[in-house]
Amino acid sequence: MTQPTSQSSALSVQDLVDTAAGELAGINDTESLEAWRVAYLGRRGRLTLFLRGLAQLDLEERRVAGAMGNQAKGRLEELLDERSKSIREAQLTRSASEDRLDVTLPGRPLVSGRLHPTTQIVREICNAFMTMGFSVVEGPEVETDHYNFEMLNIPLGHPARDMWNTLWVDQQNEDGQYPLLLRTHTSPMQARVMESTRPPVRVVVPGKCYRYEATDATHEWHFYQVEGLAVDEGITFADLKGTLFEFARRLFGSDRKVRFRCDYFPFVEPGVDMSIDCFACDGEGSGCRICRDSGWIEIMGAGMVHPKVLAGVGYDPEKYTGFAFGLGPERIAMLKYGIEDIRLFYSNDLRFLSQF
Ligand code: YSA
Numbered sequence: 001m002t003q004p005t006s007q008s009s010a011l012s013v014q015d016l017v018d019t020a021a022g023e024l025a026g027i028n029d030t031e032s033l034e035a036w037r038v039a040y041l042g043r044r045g046r047l048t049l050f051l052r053g054l055a056q057l058d059l060e061e062r063r064v065a066g067a068m069g070n071q072a073k074g075r076l077e078e079l080l081d082e083r084s085k086s087i088r089e090a091q092l093t094r095s096a097s098e099d100r101l102d103v104t105l106p107g108r109p110l111v112s113g114r115l116h117p118t119t120q121i122v123r124e125i126c127n128a129f130m131t132m133g134f135s136v137v138e139g140p141e142v143e144t145d146h147y148n149f150e151m152l153n154i155p156l157g158h159p160a161r162d163m164w165n166t167l168w169v170d171q172q173n174e175d176g177q178y179p180l181l182l183r184t185h186t187s188p189m190q191a192r193v194m195e196s197t198r199p200p201v202r203v204v205v206p207g208k209c210y211r212y213e214a215t216d217a218t219h220e221w222h223f224y225q226v227e228g229l230a231v232d233e234g235i236t237f238a239d240l241k242g243t244l245f246e247f248a249r250r251l252f253g254s255d256r257k258v259r260f261r262c263d264y265f266p267f268v269e270p271g272v273d274m275s276i277d278c279f280a281c282d283g284e285g286s287g288c289r290i291c292r293d294s295g296w297i298e299i300m301g302a303g304m305v306h307p308k309v310l311a312g313v314g315y316d317p318e319k320y321t322g323f324a325f326g327l328g329p330e331r332i333a334m335l336k337y338g339i340e341d342i343r344l345f346y347s348n349d350l351r352f353l354s355q356f
Pocket of ligand 1: 184185186187211213218219220221222223224225227265267268299300301302303304323324325326327328329330331342
């Protein structure tokens with residue numbers, strides 16, 4: 001077998017470059033270009049194998065043939081680069097002429113989301129109170145027995161606890177009691193706010209509440225409430241009436257009449273419920289489905305903060321007085337928009353939700 005020399009290597013490397021260049025000239029797409037690169041310059045490509053084969057030459061021959069091989073490699077890489085550029089340019093020119101953009105085509109409409117009706121009404125309610133000087137605060141949905149009941153003058157065993165069907169959280173403390181619950185109303189924030197601030201206090205508290213209730217057209221087991229609290233020196237029942245009357249006017253319009261009737265909540269004295277005259281029948285009552293013939297629609301519970309609640313947070317009930325209220329935004333939205341079933345709010349039916 002004849003030993004390869006630098007002279008024979010020079011001849012075969014020149015052949016290889018000529019063949020490769022010839023093939024490259026006929027290539028017009030990126031896939032074939034890649035196949036060419038692998039065939040000549042890849043790990044098992046022809047030029048790569050040629051360069052590896054030089055190891056058999058003696059030192060002097062290897063130096064000369066090695067230099068030629070490297071020159072050939074540089075040349076092939078140069079040719080590859082040029083061809084790749086010209087293919088890319090040709091592709092761009094082609095797509096500029098073939099895939100022309102038709103700017104006269106109508107655009108695709110963007111599907112945009114919207115705020116949930118409860119969020120909208122909660123914001124509307126909070127805005128009405130904010131323009132009257134109230135700030136908005138939020139509190140925990142998993143609450144303690146202490147704030148949900150005790151601090152609201154509803155001690156353990158008090159029959160008023162039955163007014164709030166409670167979902168208890170299954171976590172026992174060291175006394176064997178279950179002190180955590182899903183808050184049944186936003187009223188626990190009254191004590192939390194007063195403990196952390198000195199009067200004057202003017203806050204509204206929007207948030208979710210939970211009750212162990214069978215659902216029907218007006219009852220959900222999870223729903224929102226907006227709590228309100230105002231405490232200062234000299235606040236009277238007239239302030240409660242004026243503020244809530246103004247709220248009803250802002251939300252339901254200036255024609256609405258307001259009615260206060262006695263009601264019982266352990267954390268207020270006196271306690272009231274507030275109704276507006278029915279906007280569906282204009283207070284007429286008879287034959288009206290919305291107000292069930294009464295001419296009035298109840299929208300919230302309210303009252304003057306009980307002295308025991310004030311004393312419980314360290315406020316002097318001789319010096320400070322206040323009023324509080326709690327309303328249900330879903331029920332208000334139902335009245336405002338004529339929605340007949342509260343369960344529609346949380347059944348995720350876009351046919352309902354997209355109307356708001
Ligand atoms: C009363 C006096 C105050 O000084 C402060 C707040 C309150 C309200 C009291 N904390 C409370 O929870 N009263 S309530 O049980 O009558 O609920 C208030 C409002 O929440 C109701 O008027 C109603 O709009 C809504 N609500 C109650 N249970 C509901 C509900 N909404 C939907 N589904 C339920 N299951």
